[in-house]
Amino acid sequence: MNTLAEENYLKAIYKLSSLTESVSTNQIAAAMETKASSVTDMLRKLSDKTLINYTRYQGVSLTEAGEKVAINIIRKHRLWEYFLVEKLNFKWDEVHDMAEELEHISSNELIDRLDEFMGFPKRDPHGDPIPDCNGQLKINDLKPISALAVSAGGIISGVRDHSSVFLQYLEKQGLIIGKKITVKEIISYDNTVVLQMDNKVLQISREVANNLLIAI
Amino acid sequence: MNTLAEENYLKAIYKLSSLTESVSTNQIAAAMETKASSVTDMLRKLSDKTLINYTRYQGVSLTEAGEKVAINIIRKHRLWEYFLVEKLNFKWDEVHDMAEELEHISSNELIDRLDEFMGFPKRDPHGDPIPDCNGQLKINDLKPISALAVSAGGIISGVRDHSSVFLQYLEKQGLIIGKKITVKEIISYDNTVVLQMDNKVLQISREVANNLLIAI
DNA sequence: TATTATTTTTAGACTTGTCTAAAAAATTAC
DNA sequence: GTAATTTTTTAGACAAGTCTAAAAATAATA
Incomplete structure (x- = not known):
């Protein structure tokens, strides 16, 4: 090993x-x-x-062997994150460090049983796809809000930045996974994006728009 | 740390x-x-x-500090064993090595939430008491079958040997935690113990009787 | 293309945890 | 109570993984 x-x-x-x-x-x-x-x-x-x-x-x-190992670690990391959030009620900004340790627990039997216990989730709490037990990884079909044109929209489905400052900011703004947003305007001066969400209008910076992903 | x-x-x-x-x-x-x-x-x-x-x-x-650390590791080990058996359906002879790794996951918040998630279990799958989050450990109130006199009995509640050979042997004989047994006879030649359990009579060696614990 | 700047590698050292072989202390035996 | 035995410690070495400082290779620039 x-x-x-x-x-x-x-x-x-x-x-x-x-x-x-x-x-x-x-x-x-x-x-x-x-x-x-x-x-x-x-x-x-x-x-x-x-x-x-x-x-x-x-x-x-x-190499193929190296990729297999890497994907397996990512599978473990994401499944443990899902467990921590969905079963132990941690918040999405609290789980990274714990998952960083748990991902190195060696047993594959354990992780497969955990997968089954949770009903074979497809994405972790940050919207990242979870590889299956054969190492098959759903291709990333998400794109950043910054790639949308005015009047386009979608469902918030993931993040590119996993830092807790960023996640806490999103949570505070109500920008959480599952919410539907529409781009109302892009301010040309600094590319600030004006969003419509739940009858509310809010502005996010170019930086934030780059790191917040939606399903197309 | x-x-x-x-x-x-x-x-x-x-x-x-x-x-x-x-x-x-x-x-x-x-x-x-x-x-x-x-x-x-x-x-x-x-x-x-x-x-x-x-x-x-x-x-x-x-020292007191050292004992605190040791008890915390044992708490983690036993809670993870409980999780593996009760939630992930592993058998009691399969969980030791996995728990041996999991016990070193550092977060106490994680283990406390896991404890809560499982309903604050008092004993692990082998009958060993689980220390609470303050390090309080229930005093061991179990004794080996070998300490019983003829016609005495009790509920199988724990084991002293945690090896998988021993656990698999017990499982095969139906000698699992929760079963009620009574000592029918102790053969003086080699101290073999004759047990009554569920209308069945079975013999166990002195060695086994020493490692199988009952509640008094 | 020759020179400068950057990137990458090597050389040598340090830490953690382990080992073997030998010395020192404690225990047991006579 | 001294000698033999066992236990424990010390001394020195090794592997993994890291570091600093210096050398070598590559890339950029004039």
Whole structure:
């Protein structure tokens, strides 16, 4: 099996891979809040275990085996988040750190039973899709509010920023998953988005509009 | 906070302390399947953190702080075992290794919510008492079947041996928690105990009788 | 294209937790 | 009460994962 550190590197590489094909040492170091030299050491180790494709100075990508491990960790993370929110009544901004620990519990039998216990949920509390027990991951079909034109709208279905400050802000504004919104106006000066929601009108910054996702 | 290794040592010392007042280096080494020299190193570390009372060659005992940590780990272990059996339908001989990992999840808020979610259970699936959130642990009021005289009886309420071989054997014999048994005879040759249970008569060895606990 | 700047890797060191082998203390035996 | 045995500790080493500082490779620039 893989160590905790290895699992965290694989997860980070997986997430960065959705942005760029090949991931650089510095990107990984930044994502993991560590030094580039530490990353290099670990890359050699992961390469020896054939979990990544790596040649010096050329960046890395996950092998099929590495991706499988990464997706499994993400599956665990999201299922535990769902459990914490739906069964233990935590708020969506409180669960990240706990799930970060729980995702490393090794038993797959445990996570499959948990999945079943909760009725095979499709998305976690932040709207991220939950991979099934075969590693099948629903393709992301959400887009940011900032991509909408005036008079377009949709159902709030996810977030791109998972930080608790952001989630708490959304909660305070009532911008929670399931709410229907419509874009009334986009102020050209700074791209502030004016939204209609539940007979209320509210303004969100370009930044917020970029990180708040709706189903099309 | 404490490392995983530290937590496991504290737990081992706690368990050994129920047998003897002061715990020896070799006892700990045996319990943890490690070498005495490794234990000595860790004892100095735990002593520096004032989690144990330790003077060279004199054996160790937990300080109040150390006992608090140990009981908290045991609380977590037993609550997770209860969850795995009662909510995820695992069998009582399958849950130990998973609970061994889950007991190190740090959040106390999480474990308190889990406790509440399950209705504040008093005993884990093996009959061991679950400490409450203040570290209060019900005193053990169970005794082995081997301590009963002929014609005495009681309700099967716990086990002393948690190994899966033993638990599977009990399950196969129908000797599960909640069953009422009566001692019909004790064969003097080898102390085999003859039991009456549900209109059935069965024999168990002295060894088994020693590890199967009943409420008085 | 030669030079500068950036990125990545190497070299060497530190920490945690483990080990083996040897020394020191405590215990048991005669 | 000394000698033999057992237990415990020390000394020194190793693997994993991290770090700093310096070297090497790549990319950017003039």
